[in-house]
Amino acid sequence: MEKITTIKIREMKDSGEKIVMLATYDYLTAKMVDEAGADAVLVGDSLANVVLGHRDTLSVGMEEMLHHTKAVATGVKRALVVGDMPFMSYQASTEDAIRNAGRFLKEGHAEAVKVEGGRKMIRKIEAIIDSGVPVMGHLGLTPQWVHQFGGYRVRGKTWSAARAILEDAKRLEQAGVFSLVLEAMPWQLAKLITEKLEIPTIGIGAGPYCDGQVLVLHDLIGLTGPNLPKFVRRYAEVDKEIMKALESFKRDVKSGKFPTLAQSYEMPPEEMRKLIRGFRQKR
Numbered sequence: 001m002e003k004i005t006t007i008k009i010r011e012m013k014d015s016g017e018k019i020v021m022l023a024t025y026d027y028l029t030a031k032m033v034d035e036a037g038a039d040a041v042l043v044g045d046s047l048a049n050v051v052l053g054h055r056d057t058l059s060v061g062m063e064e065m066l067h068h069t070k071a072v073a074t075g076v077k078r079a080l081v082v083g084d085m086p087f088m089s090y091q092a093s094t095e096d097a098i099r100n101a102g103r104f105l106k107e108g109h110a111e112a113v114k115v116e117g118g119r120k121m122i123r124k125i126e127a128i129i130d131s132g133v134p135v136m137g138h139l140g141l142t143p144q145w146v147h148q149f150g151g152y153r154v155r156g157k158t159w160s161a162a163r164a165i166l167e168d169a170k171r172l173e174q175a176g177v178f179s180l181v182l183e184a185m186p187w188q189l190a191k192l193i194t195e196k197l198e199i200p201t202i203g204i205g206a207g208p209y210c211d212g213q214v215l216v217l218h219d220l221i222g223l224t225g226p227n228l229p230k231f232v233r234r235y236a237e238v239d240k241e242i243m244k245a246l247e248s249f250k251r252d253v254k255s256g257k258f259p260t261l262a263q264s265y266e267m268p269p270e271e272m273r274k275l276i277r278g279f280r281q282k283r
């Protein structure tokens, strides 16, 4: 089994092997994702929406992210584990950025961090990389910027917006990021960025020409309800299976069909006799 490192992720672009990344947040599913052969597991700050039920990703903090990163890292043997730096864990100062990125490796046992943003974040990203922590960049629809963007809209649809994203991508490459997530942008722009960069791009809603693809596991297996972004493809309907199981459980408990003796523990008959005898004598 070859352990996937940041170096290997970069090499995959040269060899033309597509990179498979999934976002998930716990030991059990991370173990499954790893065993299924994903190359990278992202502990996304989408933890906030997907698992904690928040409206957006802004409110999730370092302690919650580290808690889940640790669980994921415990389940993963082969894939690269990437921790997503939450809102305001790196924006305020380079010191914050270095310290919090370091915590992902020291306490969360991640092997890299992901940071949202382009030119405005370059100094922070360089500082993190200089401190020894590999960084995955993230451009396009960066959810931590939702209030500046005025909603979750596709980015880079005009030539000037697209040029700004392309320039950001080049700056991130120069700053030393080892790969770059491209989220919710026209496929033509993602293709151009992928062709212009030496580092691999990993798309989510960025078309088929990126060097890899990432989805949130819960979207892919059908746990996140019917209102999905256009870019998600559902590979299973696990929610329906769970509901079926829960309804059957409820029916069986209400009707006394669960549990039967098959799901019960038994006392040896001799012990039971002694128990009853002792009980009678006491009375």
Ligand code: KIV
Binding pocket: 023, 042, 043, 044, 045, 046, 047, 084, 181, 183, 204, 214, 215, 216
């Ligand atoms: O938080 C997340 O899950 C992400 C990916 C969807 C790229 O940032």
